[in-house]
Amino acid sequence: MIGLSPEPDHSRSAPSKATVNYAEHVASILNEHCVTCHRPGEVAPFSLIGYENAKKWAPMIGQVTQSHQMPPWKAVPGYADFKDANTLDPVEIETLKNWAESTRPEGDPKKAPPEPSFSSDWTLGKPDMIVSPSKPYRLSAEGPDVYRNFVFHTNNSQPIWVRAIDVKPGNKRIVHHVIAFVDGGSGADGCLKKYADGQEGYSAEMGGLGFLPRSALGGWAPGVRARYAPEGAAFQIPPHGTLVMQVHYHKTGKPEEDQTRLGLYTGPKPEHEVGLNWIFRFDLNIPAGVKNYRVRKVYTYKNDTVVYGAMPHMHLLGRSMKSWFEFPDGTTKPLVFVDDWDFNWQLIYSLKQPIRVPAGTKEVVEAVFDNSLENPRNPNNPPKTVRFGEQTTDEMFLLIVPYTLVRPGELDSQNWLAGP
Numbered sequence: 001m002i003g004l005s006p007e008p009d010h011s012r013s014a015p016s017k018a019t020v021n022y023a024e025h026v027a028s029i030l031n032e033h034c035v036t037c038h039r040p041g042e043v044a045p046f047s048l049i050g051y052e053n054a055k056k057w058a059p060m061i062g063q064v065t066q067s068h069q070m071p072p073w074k075a076v077p078g079y080a081d082f083k084d085a086n087t088l089d090p091v092e093i094e095t096l097k098n099w100a101e102s103t104r105p106e107g108d109p110k111k112a113p114p115e116p117s118f119s120s121d122w123t124l125g126k127p128d129m130i131v132s133p134s135k136p137y138r139l140s141a142e143g144p145d146v147y148r149n150f151v152f153h154t155n156n157s158q159p160i161w162v163r164a165i166d167v168k169p170g171n172k173r174i175v176h177h178v179i180a181f182v183d184g185g186s187g188a189d190g191c192l193k194k195y196a197d198g199q200e201g202y203s204a205e206m207g208g209l210g211f212l213p214r215s216a217l218g219g220w221a222p223g224v225r226a227r228y229a230p231e232g233a234a235f236q237i238p239p240h241g242t243l244v245m246q247v248h249y250h251k252t253g254k255p256e257e258d259q260t261r262l263g264l265y266t267g268p269k270p271e272h273e274v275g276l277n278w279i280f281r282f283d284l285n286i287p288a289g290v291k292n293y294r295v296r297k298v299y300t301y302k303n304d305t306v307v308y309g310a311m312p313h314m315h316l317l318g319r320s321m322k323s324w325f326e327f328p329d330g331t332t333k334p335l336v337f338v339d340d341w342d343f344n345w346q347l348i349y350s351l352k353q354p355i356r357v358p359a360g361t362k363e364v365v366e367a368v369f370d371n372s373l374e375n376p377r378n379p380n381n382p383p384k385t386v387r388f389g390e391q392t393t394d395e396m397f398l399l400i401v402p403y404t405l406v407r408p409g410e411l412d413s414q415n416w417l418a419g420p
């Protein structure tokens with residue numbers, strides 16, 4: 001069964017330019033795929049709720065959906081199946097195009113689906129623990145993005161087992177994404193002293209955490225929904241561990257403030273600890289001017305493992321990343337393929353069906369970088385050699401893979417940094 005995709009539905013076709021209208025055809029597409037972000041107070045710069053908004057933006061809606069810029073979901077459909085996949089099918093894209101190119105009629109408002117309503121509550125109910133800076137963080141009007149690391153000591157003598165996290169951004173105009181890291185040592189405290197600047201938390205070199213964390217609990221980006229860890233599994237905050245909430249801020253041209261909250265859902269000691277396998281290349285060396293620079297890394301699993309998803313990470317030269325498994329019996333299975341990487345969309349792709357990976361399996365990760373001037377995001381003109389580093393203008397080759405071991409036990413610490 002697994003791997004078979006459903007038969008395509010040939011019975012559906014897009015309404016023609018003469019018949020297409022908002023109420024019957026367009027509203028349901030926008031409500032399902034767009035308004036989670038395109039509504040007041042959310043990350044997108046304008047609302048797409050209701051006929052008037054949709055009409056005003058219709059030409060651009062047609063453009064950005066045909067170019068696959070929106071909705072921002074970068075995993076190639078059909079390579080692997082993910083939860084929460086937000087993609088439009090060809091019929092939906094054509095429907096939006098036909099409406100944009102027509103007189104954009106509203107149709108009969110009685111036939112429109114109800115306007116979606118959104119709750120401002122935590123989606124999984126009230127968290128067991130909420131951490132938040134004690135006062136709003138002040139962000140200046142202009143300049144590069146800020147990665148602010150807020151540090152919280154748990155002071156627990158026993159491990160805390162985290163089943164899920166959720167994030168409530170304080171100011172969605174500026175909060176781009178959030179990652180919750182766990183420090184098992186004193187790295188975060190050292191950084192607080194080293195980078196002290198009068199506000200809570202610290203900002204290390206651009207994009208950096210400033211130390212090597214023990215693990216991460218997960219993250220939040222617009223459109224990402226809170227989820228529990230798989231049954232019988234949880235993330236661990238070790239005794240006296242430190243939580244670091246890293247918030248990536250975009251500036252708006254006006255001074256802004258934010259007080260983001262991180263909610264933790266805890267539980268008893270589970271059968272399995274969730275680990276993150278960071279498949280890395282530290283030895284990146286991307287020659288100036290080269291358009292299709294390929295980098296590959298093969299990671300061999302030492303234990304029988306279950307893999308739940310993947311989060312690719314590159315910076316501005318990254319163009320694509322693909323990863324698959326090569327099992328000891330010679331068969332293969334796809335994990336993730338992003339063919340149009342965009343640094344602005346750091347998405348976590350959770351598999352619909354976790355993959356069982358026997359010891360000895362190889363996971364292949366392949367990325368392509370474009371260090372030519374044809375890459376509009378190239379930060380260097382003329383291009384120059386770019387190496388591994390934390391600054392956005394450096395590069396990264398990283399795939400983060402959440403996993404559990406089939407036989408409960410200590411996580412293989414090697415799996416935290418599977419570098420060369």
Ligand code: HEC
Binds near residue numbers: 030057061
């Ligand atoms: C996960 C959040 C999210 C979703 C879902 C989303 N958008 Fe967006 N959209 C954004 C953000 C943020 C921007 C502004 C930054 C950018 O252009 O990347 C944007 C920008 C746009 C723009 C302006 C593009 C430009 O070049 O200025 C259009 C038009 C648009 N979205 C339409 C849509 C449509 C139509 C859908 C659904 C099919 C959709 N968006 C789904 C977040 C989202």
